[in-house]
Amino acid sequence: MDKMIGKRSVQFEVPPCIIGAASVAGEKEGAGKFGKYFDIVEEDPLFGGKTWEEAESKMQHMAADIAIRNAGLESEDIRYIVAGDLLGQLIATSFGIMNLNIPMFGVYGACSTMGESMAIGSMLVEGGFAEYIVAMTSSHFASAEKQFRFPLAYGNQRPYSATWTVTGSGAVVIGRGDGKWKRKETDYVCIRGITTGVITDYGIKDSMNMGACMAPAACDCILNNFKDFGVEPDYYDKIITGDLGTIGQRILKDMLLGYGYDISKQHMDCGTEIYYNEEQDTHAGGSGCGCSAITLTGYILKKMRKHAWRRVLFVPTGALLSTVSFNEGNSVPGIAHGVMLECV
Known part of the structure; x- marks a missing residue:
């Protein structure tokens, strides 16, 4: 089977499976349309930390922990983490997952990072280079405003074309389609x-x-x-x-x-x-x-x-x-x- 399709695509002979997932969201996101679906909705915008950047790192650690647990695995079972964020030098990711002690590929695709992480992780798994990987990313309204726009205390007005940076972190555990993981559900x-x-x-x-x-x-x-x-x-x-x-x-x-x-x-x-x-x-x-x-x-x-x-x-x-x-x-x-x- 030719895995390279057309100019830009890849098809997998044994499609990898998403065997665990987690979503950690802020209070505003919890009050939105999908609030009832998130694993954790945290009312404290600092997530118990002292800075906005630390808050975002804490979100990533929480999301990774929950996703790995939902997959029925331990952090030692994960071969690689493929992750990134919006902050300079990916500091939310590096400080957030440092204590997991899992080899990491840091990626940056701006707000497309979740797709990029999943694509790279899927190729690692299907190619036989990993049994399990975690693909994840995050953003935080306050850390993004601080880096890209204006300090919150400035209270600038926003045009109607502007969007609101989501405070949240999502993670998936991807495993081999023919792997040894135990199926806990009928559908994946x-x-x-x-x-x-x-x-x-x-x-x-x-x-x-x-x-x-x-x-x-x-x-x-x-x-x-x-x-x-x-x-x-x-x-x-x-x-x-x-x-x-x-x-x-x-x-x-x-x-x-x-x-x-x-x-x-x-x-x-x-x-x-x-x-x-x-x-x-x-x-x-x-x-x-x-x-x-x-x-x-x-x-x-x-x-x-x-x-x-x-x-x-x-x-x-x-x-x-x-x-x-x-x-x-x-x-x-x-x-x-x-x-x-x-x-x-």
């Missing part, structure tokens, strides 16, 4: 294939309109998934993007229509759905690495195990900017990674 979600994104740049410089920056990358990834695997939108029960928000979601649908693909029946965006946008004053919706991660681990996987959806194309999206690039006047490129999920 496997990773049938992946489509790797490329960096797209339409010259947009508005960092308060991330959806417009990322929509072309989502379009490109979805389009290449369709072409590489020879499928149409109705092959999937859901096509779920990461954090385009209400504006980026409309742009994505319009762009794909231009290529002859109508995904309006299948499409859902984690950022658009995670909050009650008007009531919670989140404007265009949610964003951040944690947005797609906790929606996946808290909501999407549960829906699939209950057979509400059988096939899902999960497409986390990321805006590849930094404070340096933005202050130097550069545009905001985007990237998206596709993960093909299937209930077995």
Whole structure:
């Protein structure tokens, strides 16, 4: 079986399985649409720590612990962690999982990091380089505002195109499809294939309109998934993007229509759905690495195990900017990674 499909995709001969998952969320996320699905909703925004960065690290440690436990494993059973976050030099990840003493691949895909981590982890597992891996990421509203925007005390106004960075961490344990792990449930979600994104740049410089920056990358990834695997939108029960928000979601649908693909029946965006946008004053919706991660681990996987959806194309999206690039006047490129999920 040829595992390389088309220009950008990989199909797995023995699809790896997601055998454990965990979602840790903040209070605002717990009050949103998916609050009842999260494993932990913490009212303390510092998570018992002293700084916002420490809070985010604590979320990652909690998510990894719960996911490993839900998989019926110990930390010693995990061969690798593939993880990252939004903070400089991935400090939320490095400080968060340091005490687990598990070999780590640190990755950065901005808000697409969950998809990137799962894609790399799946190839490690299916390729025979690991029995079990953990793929995870996180974001925190306050740590992201501190690094990328303004101090919270400044109280700046936000345009309606802006999104609200999700406070949350999601983790999955991925095991070999033919592995030795014990099946505790009748149904599992496997990773049938992946489509790797490329960096797209339409010259947009508005960092308060991330959806417009990322929509072309989502379009490109979805389009290449369709072409590489020879499928149409109705092959999937859901096509779920990461954090385009209400504006980026409309742009994505319009762009794909231009290529002859109508995904309006299948499409859902984690950022658009995670909050009650008007009531919670989140404007265009949610964003951040944690947005797609906790929606996946808290909501999407549960829906699939209950057979509400059988096939899902999960497409986390990321805006590849930094404070340096933005202050130097550069545009905001985007990237998206596709993960093909299937209930077995």
